[in-house]
Amino acid sequence: MMQKQSTKSGVDGDECWALSSSGKPYFYVIINSKTKRFQLNFPPELSDKLPNATIPAQIFCHDKVWDLVYNGDQVIKKFGLESWGKFMSENNVTAGDACVFELMEGDAKSSVVKFKVQILKDKFPDELKKKAVGSSLDKPINVD
Structure with missing residues (x-):
């Protein structure tokens, strides 16, 4: 799920934008019932580059900022359950939606x-869902 390339979202609207051309790492998740109710686990390709400590985190999305807890001192690094749930709830993120996280x-x-986050609600193209399985830097999703 971790990527280091720029791409276009391929979706119209002011809430979607081309990812940074600066090479900042990003990853995506397609939300399922487990991700929505529980926690977002960071892919190893990114978590290996982040602190091994519990520290503050921020998500920038829809012209708002959410303060979260980043639990980097755990075997699987993730956002704190309560703060992640609040972000998901306030943005009405549901199973089938896609979220793209760009490390700022x-x-x-x-x-x-x-992180700057894009939420692709009901707009993630079906043809890309087929490509969105697995996590490999060698096989990024290219949206033209």
Whole structure:
């Protein structure tokens, strides 16, 4: 799920944008009932680059900022359950929606991590859902 390339969302609207051409890492998830009710686990390709500590995190989405907890001191790094649930609830994210997380700030020595997030509600093209399985830097989803 971790990618380091730029791409276009392929979806019209001001809530979707081309990912940064600066090479900032990003990853995507297609929300399922487990992700919605529980936690978002970071892919190893990104979590290996982030702190091994519990620190503040921020998500920037829809001109708002959500303060979360990043649990980097666990075997599987993830956002705190309560703060992740609040973000999901306030944005009415449901199973089948896709979220794209672009790391805006943060590395192994950071005291905070910040992500810019796109929520693709009911707009994630069916033909891309077939390509959105697995996680490989060698097989990014290219949306033209």
